[in-house]
Each structure stands twice: as C-alpha cells, then as structure tokens.
Amino acid sequence: MARERKFSDEDLFLATKELLLDHGYEGFTFGLLAERLEVSRSALYKYFGNKEELIMEFMMYEMDQFMDKLGKIKEYDRFEDQFDYLLELMMSHPNIHQLIEIGRHVPVNNQKLEEKNEKLDGLHLNMYQSLIGFVRLGKEEGKLKAHIPDTLIVGYILQSFLVPNFAQIPHSEWVQSIKEIIREGMFINNS
Amino acid sequence: MARERKFSDEDLFLATKELLLDHGYEGFTFGLLAERLEVSRSALYKYFGNKEELIMEFMMYEMDQFMDKLGKIKEYDRFEDQFDYLLELMMSHPNIHQLIEIGRHVPVNNQKLEEKNEKLDGLHLNMYQSLIGFVRLGKEEGKLKAHIPDTLIVGYILQSFLVPNFAQIPHSEWVQSIKEIIREGMFINNS
DNA sequence: ATTGAAAGTGACACTTTTGTCACTTTAGGC
DNA sequence: GCCTAAAGTGACAAAAGTGTCACTTTCAAT
Known part of the structure; x- marks a missing residue:
C-alpha cells in the first residue's frame, strides 16, 4: 500500500547511537544522520518532529x-x-x-x-x-x-x-x- | 600603557574547561564563553582566531x-x-x-x-x-x-x-x- | 489501469554561530 | 594634558542548522 522505506528503525537507531557517541548531544544534527542513512534531511521529519524527540525515542x-x-x-x-x-x-x-x-x-x-x-x-x-x-x-x-x-x-x-x-x-x-x-x-x- | 583586561587567562581557561565538560566540543561556542566571562564575543577574537585555536591553547x-x-x-x-x-x-x-x-x-x-x-x-x-x-x-x-x-x-x-x-x-x-x-x-x- | 496512502524530496524562511572590521574606551608613558 | 597601544564593542555578512511545505515517487489493493 505504501512505498518501501529506505532505512529500518534499526538502521536509524544504530546510526543515531554512533553519531551521538562520536559527536555528543549538541554535535548531533539531522543533517549528519540523513547523510549517514542516505536520505534527505526532510524525510526524517516524517518520523520525528525534532532532534529532542528523536533522541528520546x-x-x-x-x-x-x-x-x-x-x-x-x-x-x-x-x-x-x-x-x-x-x-x-x-x-x-x-x-x-x-x-x-x-x-x-x-x-x-x-x-x-x-x-x-x-x-x-x-x-x-x-x-x-x-x-x-x-x-x-x-x-x-x-x-x-x-x-x-x-x-x-x-x-x-x-x-x-x-x-x-x-x-x-x-x-x-x-x-x-x-x-x-x-x-x-x-x-x-x-x- | 594599555587598558585593563576584564578577565585573566585563568578565568578564561577555567570557564573553557567547565563549558567543554558541560557541552562537549561541538556544544562549546564563543557566545557561551563570552557570556560566562561577561565580555563581548568579538573581544575573544583578539586572543584566539577561532574555536579550534582556543581549545588547543x-x-x-x-x-x-x-x-x-x-x-x-x-x-x-x-x-x-x-x-x-x-x-x-x-x-x-x-x-x-x-x-x-x-x-x-x-x-x-x-x-x-x-x-x-x-x-x-x-x-x-x-x-x-x-x-x-x-x-x-x-x-x-x-x-x-x-x-x-x-x-x-x-x-x-x-x-x-x-x-x-x-x-x-x-x-x-x-x-x-x-x-x-x-x-x-x-x-x-x-x- | 487507477488511486490513495505512505515515503521521499528540494526549496524556503528562520535561527544560531562564525569571523571580521571600523569604531570607541582606557590607562600609563611622555 | 596628550598620545598611543592594547582592550573592548556593535554591526555586518557568511555559514550551518532547523522546521515546514508543496510537490513527486512508489507500491499494492481494488
């Protein structure tokens, strides 16, 4: 019924973990994460309203x-x-x-x-x-x-x-x- | 011969240490440091060309x-x-x-x-x-x-x-x- | 084949941070 | 008292990050 996703939740959370450990909370950006997952930054906003929400999830x-x-x-x-x-x-x-x-x-x-x-x-x-x-x-x-x-x-x-x-x-x-x-x-x- | 400084090197390095430990490298900004020292941000550029130099010092x-x-x-x-x-x-x-x-x-x-x-x-x-x-x-x-x-x-x-x-x-x-x-x-x- | 729901995108306006520069302030040496 | 060198400032433009939106793409159920 819908298009196939380019990344799984596991992909996303793994990338998030690595970026957080590398750059810390303040160094973590949607841009970095999007780049790592090879999607556009705005795609991520389909799942999380902002950085705080994403990190809490x-x-x-x-x-x-x-x-x-x-x-x-x-x-x-x-x-x-x-x-x-x-x-x-x-x-x-x-x-x-x-x-x-x-x-x-x-x-x-x-x-x-x-x-x-x-x-x-x-x-x-x-x-x-x-x-x-x-x-x-x-x-x-x-x-x-x-x-x-x-x-x-x-x-x-x-x-x-x-x-x-x-x-x-x-x-x-x-x-x-x-x-x-x-x-x-x-x-x-x-x- | 010159005007009196508003902060000493010790003040500056102590504030830098606290901010770095609190916010990490990427969360550290000249704005935060200037605020802490109660000087203008541009004053800091008299001593350090940029964030990298300051942190190295x-x-x-x-x-x-x-x-x-x-x-x-x-x-x-x-x-x-x-x-x-x-x-x-x-x-x-x-x-x-x-x-x-x-x-x-x-x-x-x-x-x-x-x-x-x-x-x-x-x-x-x-x-x-x-x-x-x-x-x-x-x-x-x-x-x-x-x-x-x-x-x-x-x-x-x-x-x-x-x-x-x-x-x-x-x-x-x-x-x-x-x-x-x-x-x-x-x-x-x-x- | 059509269609609609979810996935994805680029462009835009906004905010924060950066680095520079012309300018003002201050204190000691003359 | 005046000069000047160092200290400090506000304003500016550029860069980077944020959040939104109208739009396109894709898949599968009908």
Whole structure:
C-alpha cells in the first residue's frame, strides 16, 4: 500500500547511537544522520518532529533493549552467576552509561517530551534498582565488601567497560583482566 | 600603557574547561564563553582566531599544569609512595582523561593548528610514558600483578575518578573506597 | 489501469554561530 | 594634558542548522 522505506528503525537507531557517541548531544544534527542513512534531511521529519524527540525515542529503544536483558539477571539465584551474567551484558553494551548521560542533556521543552522523559526516568530507576539489588545480594552472600557504598560498586562496574583499549589487547584477555581487577584489584595480595 | 583586561587567562581557561565538560566540543561556542566571562564575543577574537585555536591553547595549558605535577612522581622512589601521590593527583584533576578525549575531536585544518597538535601529542606521549613507568616499577617491585596489561592498569586508574558520586557519599569515604577497589577489588578475599 | 496512502524530496524562511572590521574606551608613558 | 597601544564593542555578512511545505515517487489493493 505504501512505498518501501529506505532505512529500518534499526538502521536509524544504530546510526543515531554512533553519531551521538562520536559527536555528543549538541554535535548531533539531522543533517549528519540523513547523510549517514542516505536520505534527505526532510524525510526524517516524517518520523520525528525534532532532534529532542528523536533522541528520546532512541533512548527508550536502547533502554528497553538493555532492560530486557538486565531483567534476566533475576533468573540466576547465586550472586556469582549474576556477576558473570552482568559482565557479559556490559561487554555487549559498553557505553550504556555514556548514552544515559547524553540523554540527560536533552532539554525538555513541551508536554510530549515531558511524558517521554518521565518514562525514561522510570527505566533508569528500574535499572538502578536492579543493579542495587544485585549488589545487595552480593553483600548478603558475603561476596562483596560491605563497607563499600552500593552506588560506587554499581558505578564502578558500569565505568569499567569504558577504559579504551588503545593497545589492541585481544578481547578475551582484556575482559579477563577487567574482571580480575573488579574482583581482586590490581595489587598482589600479601596476606 | 594599555587598558585593563576584564578577565585573566585563568578565568578564561577555567570557564573553557567547565563549558567543554558541560557541552562537549561541538556544544562549546564563543557566545557561551563570552557570556560566562561577561565580555563581548568579538573581544575573544583578539586572543584566539577561532574555536579550534582556543581549545588547543586550553589543552596545552591544562596538560602543562598536569604534567608539571605528574613529573614530580619521579621524586618518590618506592612504588607505594608513587601510587599515593598519583591518586592524590588524580583527585585534583579527575577529568583530565575526558578533556584529552574532547581534545582529540578538534579538527586540525591548518599549519598553525598542526604544530600545536604535534606539541600536544608530545605531551600525551610524555604522560603515557610517565604512567607506564609507574606501572613497570610496580611490577618490578612485585606490587602490581604482572599479567595485567600496562595499558589497562593505566586506563583503569584514570577512569576510576570519573565514577559519578550521585549519592553524595562524603569525599574522604569515596576516595578511600576507590583506592581500595583499585588495590584489592570489591570482592571479599577467601584465601 | 487507477488511486490513495505512505515515503521521499528540494526549496524556503528562520535561527544560531562564525569571523571580521571600523569604531570607541582606557590607562600609563611622555 | 596628550598620545598611543592594547582592550573592548556593535554591526555586518557568511555559514550551518532547523522546521515546514508543496510537490513527486512508489507500491499494492481494488
């Protein structure tokens, strides 16, 4: 009934993600995105009224995907298994933390955006609670140090995957080392 | 002989730093900076031909300051003392890593910028070598785990100070915990 | 084959940022 | 007191980004 689209939602959101990570919120433009998708700029306005709306839609898409997977952490009972699962997850979404930060820069001007923003805040809260739950379990099981603040443990795990691998250390070795530092630190233990 | 300036270099570079961290490279404008300094936009063009030049100058200023202090790490012989010194230093320059990343986004158009860019690359190399030297010493003294890549150790320490302290944990507790995670990780050691 | 709904486009007016320039202001040396 | 060099300004034109609109293209159901 209608003409075939030149790009899928996945294409669009992928391009959006790359451009946001490259240029940041203020450097992201409809022109850049249109160029990347090889369509005219005005075509994009058929789907999104403006940059703010587009980025909010993107954030919801990204967070939904991430939360789908993060929610599954509850399927593991033991903390150690949750830990392994979480680290795997973070490897496949290394910059979720960065994206959320970029999302916070979006100015909320009108009613429509206000609603989306509240939904997004809800997703962030879910994410935060999931992760805090994970930390609490770790402390209850006597695996995580009780005196380190929950928020630092969460922030630290999210942040760990942003260390740039300039020297091109092979992926598996890199992940293994990150995991070890998180667990036991980088110092040799003389106890 | 000349009129008094309305802002010092320090004022200017401090405002530049804050705006860059807030808005990123592409969101930084002469208009914003002029507003912050309460001068006209055109006044700024008396000192810097354009945004690229200004940011390059800022990066050199920032890196010079940081390297002055980082260079002093050699005054400590023992690795443990160097480690303490480095962490103190990073606390007072928590976003040096971020700023360097922003600096990399500056497009190098002309000869003049090319020169500054090379100088800046030199400073980055110095910084990198200093930090790698620190890690090597740690490994030689048997303090740091030998099998973890040098670049990961360096990146990890730099990254640690970017974990956002949303929950407003008191500064000293926060720092203490970061230090502990870096050294011995967040897991309880059952050995 | 016709047609209408969705996809896509180029052109336009508007806003923001950029860089320049002729001009004014100010303070210290004479 | 006057001169002048540096500091600062407002106005301008050019460039880049935004949002809209009338228009064309395409596909499939009839």
